[in-house]
Amino acid sequence: MAIILSVLFIFSFTYGIEDCVSLFNKEKFFQSERCFKNVKKGDVFYPYSVYYLNLISILNDDLDEKLESEILKLNDFAVSHYGYLVLGRYYLKKDPKKALIFIESVDEKALKKEDLPFFIYLKSEIYEILGNRELSFKLKKKLALNYTFDRYYGYSTLMSIINKLSEKEIYKAVDTLSSYRMFDRALKVLSFVDYSDRYLYYKMVLNLKKRNYKEGMRYFYTIGKKSKWYPRAVYSVILYNRKYDVQKRFFKKLINTNKKKFINRAAHRLMKKSFYRQNYEDMKFFSRYIDKDFRFYSDKIWFLFLAEYRKGNFKKGAEILEKNLNLFSNKGKIYYWLYLSYKDIDKDKSFYYLKKAGSIKGNDFYSLWAKKKLGISKVSLKVTSKLNIKYDKKIKLLKGLRESGLYKEGYLEGMYILRRNKNNLESMFSLYSVYPELTARYFARIKKYYKFSFPKPFPEKTNSNLVYSIMRQESFFDPYAVSRSNAVGLMQIIPPTGKWIAEKLKVKGFDVTHLFDINTNIKFGEWYINYLIKKFKGNLFHGIASYNGGEVIVKKVLKNNTFRDIAEFIEYIPYNETRNYVKKVYRNFIIYNQYYPQ
Known part of the structure; x- marks a missing residue:
């Protein structure tokens, strides 16, 4: 009986990796250590055993050199790189040279995006302690400019070195903060650049984005009309001040600048807005300022058509489309709307265009909707070759983690495989077999394997x-x-x-x-x-x-x-x-x- 119980005990701890992790998360470190030690070297979960045993030794402040050496050998697994990160942090003050060994072993591809700022910060700190201030500052600048939006390490690092940055670099940081809607921080950072028309322009835009229109407009009127920033400022008022009457008034100001780039963009924006407000007179006015060489010129034709169609002038609208058919890349959309335009005027012509829309290859909405009306149910999803799935130790680990309820861990390992093997189709198919949600975006870009971008990865849910x-x-x-x-x-x-x-x-x-x-x-x-x-x-x-x-x-x-x-x-x-x-x-x-x- 004792022998049977012993066997059952070993079996549960060898294959129940989720039990070991659960014990660790409950801070039952002694029991979890015993559990992880029962995971043998040949087991698929061995990398996780080594990772957690290193964590436990850190918590006990009793480092094991054999465990440290072992985790360095397991660099094919994402979890090991997190181990290097933790060990690097542990040795930061105790032994910075050893910390550097671990931190330089980290592959950024193994880390989640949100963990990269901490990694860069830690690396810069290690170099600082070791006296390599040049490399440390280079990393701090990378952190400050590329991860400005990070609330813990990016922004604080930026503020700590901002006096050493160029004006160009500070504006880059402002742009990044603005793109993440961190307007108050962007305004604070902006205070470190010299007063200029560019500075006034940024103050205006940031306040307009905050919907502080009164303050934003105050800065607009301080920008000189002869400044190179003036046309951009006028355009930005149209872009960020949502009041239609203000946008119309400033469009007239924009016309006077004669800056075609901004005039075309603004006209395109206001043409669409006036259409959806059903103000067709304004729509036609704005459309006149969209040049033929503007990249969205086809939108002008589309909205001129749609306005006529919406008013019930189906034939007039159809003629606009037919005369400009060559401008549109999405032919299915145009054919379908010609079908609708002629539906009550010329049934034969209408049906002709419906068939044209339905004949378009691919899976665009309009071709699919036309096919449905024509009673054509099938879409093109052919796969021209068989899957070649190779179950190596990494894929077996993923499968084991998912089946053990350690989904996040498996997802992390899968992301690492994805980032390292994007050009290896065999690896992608292997990953698809256990974590199809990770490969969906990859297969969506390959027409031959488009079908695999439509998985059902959570059938139990x-x-x-x-x-x-x-x-x-x-x-x-x-x-x-x-x-x-x-x-x-x-x-x-x-x-x-x-x-x-x-x-x-x-x-x-x-x-x-x-x-x-x-x-x-x-x-x-x-x-x-x-x-x-x-x-x-x-x-x-x-x-x-x-x-x-x-x-x-x-x-x-x-x-x-x-x-x-x-x-x-x-x-x-x-x-x-x-x-x-x-x-x-x-x-x-x-x-x-x-x-x-x-």
Whole structure:
């Protein structure tokens, strides 16, 4: 009996890596140490055993040179590089030369993006202690300028060395902070440059971005009209001051500068805005200032057509498109709208254009929608060769981690494989076999293997084709994605919506961090899209549009228009992001339905 119990004990600790990790996380270090020591060298989990045993020795302040030597041999695994990072931090003051050995062993590809600032900071500190101030400063500058947005290491490093930076470098830091919507910090950093028209321009823009329009405009009027920054400033007022009457007034100022680049951009922006306000007179006025050599000249033709179509002048609109067909790369879209334009005028011509739209190869929304109307259900998803999957020790580790419930650890290892082997198709297929969510973006760029960019990586959580269609567009299956608007996880749920859904589902103790949990994120996202579709009386397109753009804008579009076709609803949505979103999610849905019939 004792022998049987002994065997069971060894078996549980050899293969139950999740138990060892759980004990460690509960700070039961003695038990976890015994657990990890039972993981033998040939075991797939051995790299994790060595990593955690090193952590435990650090916590006990009793370093084991054999363990340190062993982890340096396991550099094929991401977890080992995190081990080097921890050991480098431990030896920073105790033995900086040893710390340098570990920190120089770190491969940046093994680290998560959010951990790179700490790595660079630690490396710069080690060089500083060792007296290599030149290299230390070089790293600090890299940290300050490339990771300015990092609240812990990037920004603080920037402020510590800002007096040693050039004006050009400081403006670069301001641009980075502004792009991450960190406007107050950007304004603070801006105070370190000399007073000039450029300085005034930046003060203006940052205040306008903060929607502090009064303060922003005050800075505008301090910029001299003869300054090279004046035309850019006028354009920026149009860009960031959302008041339409102000934008119109400043467009006239912009015309007087005779700067074609800014005039074309502003005219393009205001033409679209006036169309969605249904102010067609203004739309035509702005369109006159879009030159033929402007890269979005085809948009001018499109909106001139759409305005006529929306007013019911179908034939006049169709003629605009037919005369300029060569300007458009998306022929399926144009053919489909010609089909709609001639629908009540010339049925033969209308059907001709519908067939033309349906004949377009590829998986564009309009060609798919035309195919649906023509009764053509299949889309092109052919794979021309068989998968060649090689289960090496790294792939076996990934499989073991996922099956053991250590998803994050497996994801980290998978990312390292992905970054190191992007040109190795065999490695990508092997990774696909265990973590298909990691390879989806890679295969999306290869026409031959496009099919593999439509996985269902979480079958135990959901089987809904619609949910995966949204997930693909929202995060491309990244459970840890955070957008600049703070949308979180696979289904990109913003915190206020997450809190509201939690209340509806009566989830107690909800915290924003729960949205990083795969099960919670999918559950909330699936409930929300079903709620929206139900709210819009079962209309799939209205539900998808409101998932991205919000219920209010969808209700407004529905209230202010009548529709003969769902394409009209999509193109009348005033947000470009939402228009494209609806089309792409529907495309995803069609492909998922073919690949995974339900």
